Amino acid sequence: QVTLKESGPGILQPSHTLSLTCSFSGFSLSTYGMGVSWIRQPSGKGLEWLASIWWNGNTYNNPSLKSRLTVSKDTSNNQAFLKVTSVDTADTATYYCAHTRLRGWYFDFWGPGTMVTVSS
């Protein structure tokens, strides 16, 4: 059974770096075809894909966030990470991680999300 759970700071100040962790079970990020994606959703609004990391270390980032995103993984501890630099109030959202399959390229299991507020 695949499960994922996001964790983060809850609140942080503008210009700071947001660090998020996705802890998962039921699959390994060293297994062929497995990946983890990050998606965010401002309150009451739609979904925005941010980044994906694959079993082989390949990463894809949403260019709309320019070079502010870094996604990484710790295979031995079943974790994936997302860093967003220079945050501002527009980064306030619920952040989700999702298991992603190479076969189908879809997000088949999602975490419950972690809410992040950027405020001074």
Place this chain on the structure above:
Amino acid sequence: QITLTQQAESLWISPGERVSITCRASQSLLYTDGKHYLSWYQQRPGQTTKALIYHASVRTDGVPTRFIGSGSGTEFTLSIEHVQPEDFAIYYCLQTLKSPFTFGSGTKLEIK
């Protein structure tokens, strides 16, 4: 980037009815492998987001057969037959043909 348009922000229907939710892409989502990289998701309050359909028409494990994905090229539809009370939720389409992957704006299914 590829834009996905879900024209209907809300749809009002009664339980037991059939409903169709449409998603239009700004370019074809057909890849050279013959598959469409379009998937559908359900969001309900207090629940994790659920994947319903991938490759435009393939139901994910455990999804009831009343959920039907169809379409090709740039036009896709999620149909729900005999809508159940637990189906009142927000539905999103997603394209993963080209990065950046993009979601539709969502369609909320509401009880009439």
